[in-house]
Amino acid sequence: MQNAVKKPVGVLKFKLGAVVMTRGVSELMKEHGLEPIQYLRRHAHGDWGDLSDQDKATNEDAVIHGGRIFSAYNLSDMPESRLWVITEADRSVTTFLLPSEY
Template sequence: MSCNCSASHSPNQPPQPLFRLGQIVATRGVLAHLEHHGIAADPFLRRHVTGDWGDVPPEDAKSNWLAVRYGSRILSSFEVGGQRIWVITEADRSVTTLLFPSEY
């Protein structure tokens, strides 16, 4: 089975969303962390929904591409303000959650 395991974007056109995020939620810890550092979640959500999974191993990136195609959970991992934050979109695309790995 093959997958398109890289996002291709035209330099003149912003990348298009690959899937629905559903309701966007975050844990209290992540909200406090973002607020403390004056960081918006939007850039990380945009990266997640356009196929930039952040710092995930190649096998997780491949799983994400397959999840986009076949409809399972999608996980991105970003370093934000000195801490790792996960962005997880559920398989049914009803909700996307920002959380610390310790909160999973």
């Protein structure tokens, strides 16, 4: 059973730039009826997902001082059980990808 996702509200923590996804993510989303917007909202509001405390602190620092921002979300009961969302340091693009596509 998947955990309910809280819908963040308020101002985004950082600019996302263009939002793109790999073919693998697109196929996974369609196949399993997932909505990428729920993960994008979490990422943009500082819910970094399933990361270590150190990685979360690195993201918080990147928001303030610039740097790449990385989130990881576990997708239970799926062949690819993890989704990555990465915003580039220059905030030009945010990419959805699977670890196997990195």
